[in-house]
Amino acid sequence: GVFNTIIKCFKRHGAETIDTPVFELKETLTGKYGEDSKLIYDLKDQGGELLSLRYDLTVPFARYLAMNKIQNVKRYHIAKVYRRDNPAMTRGRFREFYQCDFDIAGQYDAMIPDAECVKLVSEILNQLDLGEYIIKINHRKVLDGMFAACGVPDDKFRGACSAVDKLDKTFWDDVRAEMIQEKGIDPIAVDKIGKYVELKGRTELIDKLLEDEAMKAQKSAVEGLEDLRVLFKYLELYGITDKVVFDLSLARGLDYYTGVIYEAILQGFAHNPKAGADGDESVSVGSVAGGGRYDGLVGMFDSKGKKVPCVGVSIGVERVFAIMESRALASNTKTRTTETEVYVVSAQKNLVEERMKICKELWDADIKTEQSYKRNPKALDQFQYCETNSIPIAIIIGGSEIEMGVVTLRIVGSREERTVQREKMVEEIKSVLANLN
Template identity: 35%
Template sequence: MIDRKKVFSTIESVLERHGATALDTPDFELRETLRGKYGEDDKLIYDLADQGGELYSLRYDLTVPFARYVAMNKLTSFRRYQIAKVHRRFREFYQCDFDIAGLSTRMGPDFEVVKILTELLDELQIGDYEVEEKGLSLETAKKIGTYVTQRGPPRKLLEKLRKEASLLADKSSKEALEDLSILFEALEDLSILFEALEGSNCINRIVFDLSLARGLDYYTGVIFEAVCKGAEEIIRSTGTQVLVSVIADNKLAEAAKLASPLWAANIKTEFLVSKRRTKHFDYARKCGIPWMVIVDKTGLVTLKKIVEGGEEEYKDVPIDSFDNRLLQLFELAE
């Protein structure tokens, strides 16, 4: 929950920086509003029981409710974001939408969506990543056949596609030339997009992947997908900064004596009383707690910092001398 709040706060900050306004839509919609919008996935919508009035269903995504809101309110220009739960594929989970409604500069929304995505991933510090981009519609992808297997740096691959498209145009029939005009228009869109991404210093995060395909009966334009390239990292399940570990049984008073001044100093602290030493370290690592205050049976207090692959020992101090100043030395106090 702590990490979720931090992620949501970061997302909201970035989207508001780009002029988006928060908009909430209901958890359920009229069934007729949702039906026929998701192709084969219509069968995955959760219908609410008939109560003798209007028929309702739980929202499948946040896009259709937003479109309904825009139409009902006759909005011609609107930027909004929403982080909320949706229901599909036998699951309930959070989804984040950033939507731009109304007329825009050619490829402007596409550029800004990618730029926002890179800003979010950078600020969330998830590690190394790349954004895969498929800038061709399904119709265009069908026209270029074998080229959809290609993947690489955006500007380089775009130039290659342009050259090969020009060669095809020289040898093609009138019907084929009409098909190629669709391709040339798509390539021009991509050129505008990649030039903007280059100007915003995020082109190095983008990979042009013509094989990327998602929701072909739903999406009609450019789609993007971010892929984390780094190794999986432990996600902290709590915001706890310190674990007070009393290596003994029935020593609650000692845990209380050490934890209380930490709570008073607004340091997020938990305590554990058990004679099983491994239980303390396993719990700290599992929860991603970075510091441990360990009390052994002799009454000596050891401060340890949990690091990858082990722990670092800092200082021993008699329990009677322990106070908040010790933790301030290691930048734990707020």
């Protein structure tokens, strides 16, 4: 399944799994998610600590590192997170969904862990076989430098950032209006930003921006661009230059990113704002993975403010499931929900005990086996069950089979039947199963 594929990729990069609890102290989550904090679920005060349900896996991971004084770790975590959906509506709904996170924590040299995260995303997307994709890359320092270069004051960077973040699902005109009206940014600055966020490219764009008069005057921009130059060099060594693009419109909503940020977009699902305006407000259309560097988060939970630099990625596995499902529907293939290999059928009455003996033998031989839970099921119902559930083999017993010490082995798909000596049954089933696979 999807989870196994993803776990395999995580383990290939040497990650261990750490399981953090579903509850966190309410104060742990406070002030980490910006505008989205209103979606956090709180537990009722039943006379203990005030708790909330985790909103993502990143903040609990950072809290865990600080609490356990862990300086270095590479971990993955696949678990559900909880959000209140449409909290403005009278009838609140809850949402729970899986996140699959991989993070590298530790004080290391620039861009080596970051490049590995991007490589990992490409491995996962290749292996899930979701079709063409592109990984957009940007850097918070480049964004900050860009805002400064355009004349945005420091205290409006995060607001500008969350407005730019909406560019993948709405028109520039809307983003522009938000920046001016809601965030109170000077229209001249906003129009300068509008020019920059159109830019996409690879190393040539990095070089061009390092030559840009306004940008190169900003220390933050230069640092970010130097990082990206190293990153793109490493991504070339990892052979994935054709899968990545430096995109100045990528901002990502969460406050805690401090360095490189990235987001993988499936090409067939890429949103064209000009083609129509609506869509899911809460997730970028086509986005299946995202992440970045967050060097300040662990320090927020440490009593002495000791920082542990981190970089990570989260796979949007619910999106992946939706795509897989729509594909299965399109190709009209029914996915089996069980893995049963053999169904033990009685062709006559009063054979439940014989069926049980056979089931025991097959279970003990590690063959996935079912039988009817009725004493005297109809033969037709039993064969129907095999067909409906795509069970490949039926073992049929009747009075004559028992007398002769044999069973009838039927290949359900072809309806081909053969008589098998009872003592050869397990062996024969295993060989048929090996051939069917």
